Amino acid sequence: MSTIPVQIFSRQDRALVDAVLHTELVPTVLVQAEKEWGPIRLEAAEKLYHEGRDGEIPQHYHWDWGAKSRKLQFLAYRCLGIECAGKWQGLLMGQLSGQVARLDPDKGKDLVFIDYLESAPWNLHTIVDTPLYGGIGTLLMRAAVQLSYDEGFHGRIGLYALPQAEDFYRDDFGMHGCGPDGSNQDLPYYEMTREVAASFTSDLPAISQVSLTSNFKGGPV
């Protein structure tokens, strides 16, 4: 398991703190993370439901990283994670083959497809009143772009966005919306072209030196 030192924003201390980006997680890590995250997600969903705030229920409340970990038996999948203070602060499952770009001029060429991206529930303002860390989703997205470069995909990434996260992908990352996809529950498909990836990363000297600011809007749900 490769690691890269990074920094994330501690909302409590209002300062950057050291963290570690793991670039190749093993299945047991995902099972471990789910044991911690799952009950918090479900409890938050039940609470919001009982308070009549259905629209605020995180749309990923039913995710199960333990089940998703089975994908890691295949070379085509890679899971990245950010660790800080002895806990997993965010995870990203990427698919490295079997998905291709839909947008010109690279239509039909390989990309890194982001299957799942989640910040730990204690980092989400929809789940806790005082989130602990910020910038997790942003950092994982940057790592996915980096992975795309590593694979020779020129920074191209694609994903299906949950409606609650569309702003994040569109506004923060300039991903192009391709509309709802009937083959996948009508979820909107978003893609980052190589041009957007190049401008997105041009001010980023290295993943390990990323500085994430306090005005970060919050990670994807």
Place this chain on the structure above:
Amino acid sequence: MNSDARKTMTLDVKKTMTLNLSESEMRVLEELANKKDLSKTAVLRQALRLYQIVEARLSAGEKLVFEDEKAQKKAELMVL
């Protein structure tokens, strides 16, 4: 992002192998590499990833089917 950063995601130990290909095999590999804008190594890596998934799903009793929506045709790919 500078080249040092791009190296950081590929720290895993890589093993080297020599691959002997016929002229026609190399030609196909080069065509695919050109078409997909990938290195030949990347094409082979993608092929291995896909082959592993296909093999696992076929072993689990699933079928691999290609569909031509316009012609309304479906064809099962037989992988031996």
